[in-house]
Amino acid sequence: MILKIKKYLPYVLGVLCVVLMFGFEFLDDHSSEYIKAKSEYQLSIDSVSAALVRVKNIAKGTPEYSAYLLAVENKNKAKPVFYKVKEAEVFFGFKTKKIFWASFGPMFCVFLYVLYMMFRSCYFDKKNIGVKVLNSLVLGGVLFYLLWIFHPFEDLSNVSYYFMTIVCSIFIVIAIHYITKFNEHTRNKLKNQNLALAKLKINSASDEEKEEVLDEIERIVKQE
Structure with missing residues (x-):
């Protein structure tokens, strides 16, 4: 019995290793619940974005809107600097x-x-x-x-x-x-x-x- 186990154990371990290393290919990336929740969340984001556009149109000409535009301008200046540094950090992907x-x-x-x-x-x-x-x-x-x-x-x-x-x-x-x-x-x-x-x-x-x-x-x- 022990000799049989010793004989076939490497094959069993080999199959187990293959399943553990490549078995994920047969799994779904996400569950159906996750996909549904993500879709609903994206709809809420789109709704907020549309509402924000209306708020911006109403706020045009106000000091608050001018401050908002200045903040956006500063962000747009900082963004390429950050992404350049971020790209330099990348190593083999x-x-x-x-x-x-x-x-x-x-x-x-x-x-x-x-x-x-x-x-x-x-x-x-x-x-x-x-x-x-x-x-x-x-x-x-x-x-x-x-x-x-x-x-x-x-x-x-x-x-x-x-x-x-x-x-x-x-x-x-x-x-x-x-x-x-x-x-x-x-x-x-x-x-x-x-x-x-x-x-x-x-x-x-x-x-x-x-x-x-x-x-x-x-x-x-x-x-x-």
């Missing part, structure tokens, strides 16, 4: 650098952790396909959010985001696979060279030295 780092920092940490786990599973858990599937699914979710954070394709649809996420995930998974294969090949090559040297040494070693050489061969064989 976020209102401030703090908001950007609050979104990017934790997600990038997860990205690095997933890469570490993928490399680790390729080295120490080679036969566990479930773990590799779980890591790949989490990687896809992280890449989606990283693409969204930088907004280079903000005019594209969600389908385009998902497509790019899948493509990037596949490339990264393939790259990690070949990197680990290359490193494994390099380690095996070095291991074989060390064994060959050790065999040469044991042929020319004295009886006292042979035990030391055998220990060295044993150490080389046990190397990962």
